[in-house]
Amino acid sequence: MHNGILYLAGQSLKELMLPVIGSELIVNLIMTLICIVILFLLVATSALVFTLGERKVCAWIQVRIGPNRVGPWGLLQSTADMLKLLTKEDIIPHGIDRWLWVLSPILIFIPAAMVYALFPFDDGVIFADVNIGLFLLIAISSQSVLPFLMGGYASNSKYAMLGGMRTVAQMLSYEIPMVIALMGIVMITGSLKMSAIVEAQSEVWFIFLQPIAFFIFLVTALVESNRPPFNMVEGESEIIAGPFTEYTGMRWALFFLAEFANLLSIGILTTTLFLGGWQGPDFLPTQLWFWIKAFLMVIVYQWIGWTFPRTRMDTILSFGWKVLLPLALVNLLLTGFGIYIFRWLL
Amino acid sequence: MSELAGSAVFFALAVVIIGTALGVVLNKNLVHSALLMTACFIGVGILYITLEADFLGAVEFMTYSGGVAILIVMGVMLTHRGEGVPSNPFNGRELFAAVLAAVFVTVMGLVVTFIQIPPGGGFVSGDTVADLADMMLNTYILPFEIAATLLLAALLGAIILAKGDGEA
Numbered sequence: 349m350h351n352g353i354l355y356l357a358g359q360s361l362k363e364l365m366l367p368v369i370g371s372e373l374i375v376n377l378i379m380t381l382i383c384i385v386i387l388f389l390l391v392a393t394s395a396l397v398f399t400l401g402e403r404k405v406c407a408w409i410q411v412r413i414g415p416n417r418v419g420p421w422g423l424l425q426s427t428a429d430m431l432k433l434l435t436k437e438d439i440i441p442h443g444i445d446r447w448l449w450v451l452s453p454i455l456i457f458i459p460a461a462m463v464y465a466l467f468p469f470d471d472g473v474i475f476a477d478v479n480i481g482l483f484l485l486i487a488i489s490s491q492s493v494l495p496f497l498m499g500g501y502a503s504n505s506k507y508a509m510l511g512g513m514r515t516v517a518q519m520l521s522y523e524i525p526m527v528i529a530l531m532g533i534v535m536i537t538g539s540l541k542m543s544a545i546v547e548a549q550s551e552v553w554f555i556f557l558q559p560i561a562f563f564i565f566l567v568t569a570l571v572e573s574n575r576p577p578f579n580m581v582e583g584e585s586e587i588i589a590g591p592f593t594e595y596t597g598m599r600w601a602l603f604f605l606a607e608f609a610n611l612l613s614i615g616i617l618t619t620t621l622f623l624g625g626w627q628g629p630d631f632l633p634t635q636l637w638f639w640i641k642a643f644l645m646v647i648v649y650q651w652i653g654w655t656f657p658r659t660r661m662d663t664i665l666s667f668g669w670k671v672l673l674p675l676a677l678v679n680l681l682l683t684g685f686g687i688y689i690f691r692w693l694l
Numbered sequence: 695m696s697e698l699a700g701s702a703v704f705f706a707l708a709v710v711i712i713g714t715a716l717g718v719v720l721n722k723n724l725v726h727s728a729l730l731m732t733a734c735f736i737g738v739g740i741l742y743i744t745l746e747a748d749f750l751g752a753v754e755f756m757t758y759s760g761g762v763a764i765l766i767v768m769g770v771m772l773t774h775r776g777e778g779v780p781s782n783p784f785n786g787r788e789l790f791a792a793v794l795a796a797v798f799v800t801v802m803g804l805v806v807t808f809i810q811i812p813p814g815g816g817f818v819s820g821d822t823v824a825d826l827a828d829m830m831l832n833t834y835i836l837p838f839e840i841a842a843t844l845l846l847a848a849l850l851g852a853i854i855l856a857k858g859d860g861e862a
Contacts, residue, residue, distance in 0.1 A: 373696075445723075479749075480748050480749050480823055484752045484755075486756065487753075490756055490760035491760060493760065493764055494729070494760075494763065494764055497771070498729065501725065501771050516764055523760075540823055
């Protein structure tokens with residue numbers, strides 16, 4: 349049925365374990381645990397790769413050299429950064445709301461990591477292939493708004509509070525065009541299941557059927573994950589670092605762990621929804637196609653981020669409500685007509 | 695899911711939901727109360743998912759803990775009165791609340807005792823999304839559209855109230 353490399357590896361691991369352990373229930377439990385560990389390692393590795401990759405890409409786009417002192421081509425820069433962050437003093441400011449302040453960076457990481465359970469990495473390789481896949485994914489990622497606001501409020505600092513407010517304003521308003529744009533895909537597929545969305549693209553990728561939705565998704569994904577040029581939440585030229593202002597060392601690093609997890613997940617999401625997921629011509633294995641497309645999309649997102657200057661808060665909001673939302677609604681209507689015309693032609 | 699694991703998950707969730715709900719009522723800090731309410735919403739959403747009402751669970755995440763809770767928290771934070779003052783003051787209506795709670799518990803107890811629950815639970819659709827879509831957009835399209843119009847009217851009303859008659 350499925351024949352991706354990862355799926356076959358998982359199956360053979362299961363068959364190896366079954367005679368040793370005996371009970372199928374325990375084997376399934378162990379497999380689930382292994383999958384969870386792999387997903388977490390993936391998130392952690394993405395942070396490790398992107399701490400260097402982000403700066404290298406940024407430097408390359410801005411015609412600079414970038415980090416090149418630690419190790420060959422600066423490859424050990426991530427390790428140096430991590431050691432620095434681990435050994436930094438943990439400053440706890442006065443007058444903060446202690447519990448919320450401590451919880452905020454931890455809670456931000458949970459939805460960022462949880463969405464990885466819903467990504468189809470390969471043929472038959474998806475941790476939770478539920479019926480409401482895409483909807484659950486959006487519902488989980490919408491949970492990341494509140495921790496930002498919590499951190500902003502708990503820091504008891506004006507910059508942090510402003511950043512928290514900005515998060516809510518931009519994330520809530522861009523969720524709406526994003527969801528409506530993705531409805532076009534759901535209408536064509538006829539299912540919210542992530543694996544079904546990938547299967548539906550076996551002949552034509554959705555980027556060709558839904559170009560307007562792709563454009564809207566490109567913008568909204570950048571806003572939702574606080575990537576430049578829409579990183580108003582941090583906006584270091586205006587509000588220092590927004591909700592992260594009062595955090596140091598590892599607590600601060602947790603925010604960036606979530607941020608890099610989000611960067612990889614919007615790359616994967618664009619691949620899955622618009623670029624045919626793991627599917628591709630036969631001369632390369634499906635797993636390789638998946639990562640090539642996902643990393644290309646990540647580089648596209650970084651390219652956009654480092655090319656355009658940061659926008660203003662009011663222009664972001666009016667663009668979202670007055671341009672993207674009507675555009676998404678028009679796209680929905682056109683998709684409906686398109687589906688009927690297609691059926692009529694057949 | 696096996697029987698034992700199912701009950702274990704249910705009781706863990708029950709502890710979380712009731713604990714956070716009590717926290718909402720008993721906490722002295724209004725912001726903490728509002729955030730605990732969000733935790734309560736998430737607990738209820740997960741409970742729906744364990745009961746195989748996965749769509750309802752996701753809606754709970756999206757609208758309640760993703761939308762409603764944020765609006766409440768933001769409202770509370772913006773009107774917060776500052777340090778030292780207990781922002782979630784208590785009043786002396788414990789007796790009234792106790793009577794109300796007792797009535798609620800009695801009614802729920804009666805419902806559980808006297809209503810016949812079919813053995814093995816009721817029918818759960820395998821594809822909740824498709825069935826719900828069919829129901830909302832075919833069978834009950836008129837109530838659905840009326841609700842949509844009502845919401846639109848409420849939205850416009852809110853804008854007029856906030857911006858004033860002349861501006862809006």
